[in-house]
Amino acid sequence: MDQAAAARDWARGFAQAWSLDERDAGVIAAASAQRRPKGEIFSMIVQCFSLPMTPEAAWSDYRAHMPDLVRCSDTDRSALRALRNAGWRLGIVTNGMVDNQEGKIRSTGLADLVDGWVISSEFGERKPEPSIFHELARRLECPLDGWMVGDSLETDVAGGLAVGLETAWITSAPATDPRPAPTVSAPTVKDAVDKILTGQR
Structure with missing residues (x-):
């Protein structure tokens, strides 16, 4: 978004x-x-x-x-469909208040493109705490493996790494030596998905 x-x-x-x-x-x-x-x-x-x-x-x-007011681009939504078509289960881990975050998920159409979500205010823990990622896996009834895709090094990349996930950092200006270091960097979700599906590193 x-x-x-x-x-x-x-x-x-x-x-x-x-x-x-x-x-x-x-x-x-x-x-x-x-x-x-x-x-x-x-x-x-x-x-x-x-x-x-x-x-x-x-x-x-x-x-x-x-x-x-939030928007999700058609190309990013198509990328999520491509992941699902390739057999991935998709979930959202987000920090914030339930009314605000769930409203965004529904208004952007993401509710129909993912298999579930966890919002920090209703769960009681925030990214990058490992427990919120484990809760998502529990709700999706799948192992906690695969990828974390997000735009924050501090919450998304660090949180994903802490639970053993590969990570894709969404940024238009990647740092020369980011810490923590993501598996890949990409300017959009679509570009990150292309790397995930083709095995680029």
């Missing part, structure tokens, strides 16, 4: 609702896309712009709108 684009769309609407300008919207979008606890992010946004609302209300607004 293109979370950054969705964050920009939400930030523009939020800024307009509070009579803020385009530059302010950019600041809000950049903040909301950060990999930090959301409570910290929305406290900063509310304080920075002296908004007459609580950080919890700002976060609630974000969560309410994001499921309708």
